[in-house]
Amino acid sequence: MSDRVTVSVIKADVGSVGGHARPHPLMMQKCVERLKDGVRAGTVDDFYVTRVGDDINLYLTHTRGENNKDVHGLCWDAFMDATKVAKEMKLYAAGQDLLTDAFSGNIRGAGPGAAEMEFKERGAEPIVFFMADKTEPSSYSFPLCKVFMDPFTTTGLVIDPRAHEGFKFEIVDVIDSKKVIMSTPEETYDILTLLGDTTRYAIKRIWSKSDDIGIGAVVSTEKLNISAGKYVGKDDPVCICRAQSGLPAVGEHLQPYMFPALVAGWMRGSHYGAWYPCSVADSDPVFFDGPPRICAVGMHVSNGKFQGLEDPNSPVGVHEPLDYFAGSCWDEARRSAVKASMYMRRHGPFMPAVLGPEEMEYTTRPAVLSKLKERMEKLE
Ligand code: 13P
Ligand code: 13P
Numbered sequence: 001m002s003d004r005v006t007v008s009v010i011k012a013d014v015g016s017v018g019g020h021a022r023p024h025p026l027m028m029q030k031c032v033e034r035l036k037d038g039v040r041a042g043t044v045d046d047f048y049v050t051r052v053g054d055d056i057n058l059y060l061t062h063t064r065g066e067n068n069k070d071v072h073g074l075c076w077d078a079f080m081d082a083t084k085v086a087k088e089m090k091l092y093a094a095g096q097d098l099l100t101d102a103f104s105g106n107i108r109g110a111g112p113g114a115a116e117m118e119f120k121e122r123g124a125e126p127i128v129f130f131m132a133d134k135t136e137p138s139s140y141s142f143p144l145c146k147v148f149m150d151p152f153t154t155t156g157l158v159i160d161p162r163a164h165e166g167f168k169f170e171i172v173d174v175i176d177s178k179k180v181i182m183s184t185p186e187e188t189y190d191i192l193t194l195l196g197d198t199t200r201y202a203i204k205r206i207w208s209k210s211d212d213i214g215i216g217a218v219v220s221t222e223k224l225n226i227s228a229g230k231y232v233g234k235d236d237p238v239c240i241c242r243a244q245s246g247l248p249a250v251g252e253h254l255q256p257y258m259f260p261a262l263v264a265g266w267m268r269g270s271h272y273g274a275w276y277p278c279s280v281a282d283s284d285p286v287f288f289d290g291p292p293r294i295c296a297v298g299m300h301v302s303n304g305k306f307q308g309l310e311d312p313n314s315p316v317g318v319h320e321p322l323d324y325f326a327g328s329c330w331d332e333a334r335r336s337a338v339k340a341s342m343y344m345r346r347h348g349p350f351m352p353a354v355l356g357p358e359e360m361e362y363t364t365r366p367a368v369l370s371k372l373k374e375r376m377e378k379l380e
């Protein structure tokens with residue numbers, strides 16, 4: 001048996017109640033049933049099914065590595081079952097993220113998003129799972145830079161000898177469909193030169209530079225990858241972060257979300273709004289299909305399975321993670337996020353409330369320009 005464990009989060013929006021708001025509990029139940037079958041068949045070792053807004057998130061542990069056909073196929077089947085339920089109930093956008101009728105061995109490129117990391121389990125393996133709705137993968141660039149590059153956020157970069165060595169960043173260029181690996185702290189300014197452009201660059205992975213740790217963070221960037229040459233837009237991304245002992249502490253991972261940064265993607269995928277940190281239960285988008293939600297839940301990976309607050313003898317799949325943003329401490333950030341989002345809304349259809357023209361998910365511009373072709377005159 002491999003001494004390495006793979007943690008996969010595979011997510012899709014396959015329909016929801018109340019507009020783009022919340023998957024029906026029966027859809028989640030269908031996923032649970034499929035994944036239970038997957039455990040029985042030995043495809044995965046453990047699972048947990050949750051959601052953020054209208055996106056179903058399947059958390060899995062296994063020993064098959066990233067991009068495994070059987071693991072991805074299992075998730076595809078779970079999403080197909082959930083879609084069937086959503087279609088029967090005529091829920092909104094049933095099957096939205098399943099872009100193909102025939103699964104061809106890998107979820108990447110087929111619609112769902114995936115963040116996967118393989119590592120050797122440490123003595124304790126605390127993991128923070130971030131899940132966002134109504135936004136895009138590059139939204140994680142700002143908080144991840146704060147966490148892995150900024151000593152005023154992560155004191156560990158100064159005082160933890162292994163974190164002090166720095167990190168390697170895999171950065172993807174979604175326009176040219178390229179990637180580059182860069183290193184902190186020496187290339188910090190160059191990295192920020194790229195990542196500041198959230199329309200083109202996003203973080204895919206971050207590794208520790210210390211020999212004995214490996215991967216630190218991974219973000220789902222699927223739709224961006226398949227859309228070589230063309231920006232497709234938001235993907236309601238997930239991000240898995242390992243924590244402590246040479247990596248940023250859990251609290252360091254969470255701190256950046258006290259600032260409700262403006263991110264792209266709410267309402268018709270076409271607006272900027274402030275990230276609203278909240279519990280999973282509070283992740284229904286209730287104001288202008290938002291504001292864009294960010295949830296963070298914590299579990300350990302222990303002997304190849306998840307361990308949260310549940311009884312350690314619970315059956316596989318039964319988990320109770322820590323819900324970090326549920327507490328009143330985050331009320332302050334939520335209030336600021338609503339305030340900032342209301343401020344943006346007051347701009348109506350004007351930039352910067354709406355995205356730049358290349359990024360709009362909806363547009364009438366070509367039709368309007370074509371209608372005006374004859375009337376449009378050259379300036380003197
Ligand atoms: P403890 O001393 O409570 O283990 O905390 C260490 C730590 O890293 C907190 O961020
Ligand atoms: P989702 O991507 O979460 O389905 O939201 C679509 C949208 O545009 C809501 O206004």
Ligand code: MG
Nearest residue numbers: 013020054093
């Ligand atoms: Mg939706």
Ligand code: MG
Nearest residue numbers: 054055133236
């Ligand atoms: Mg969504």
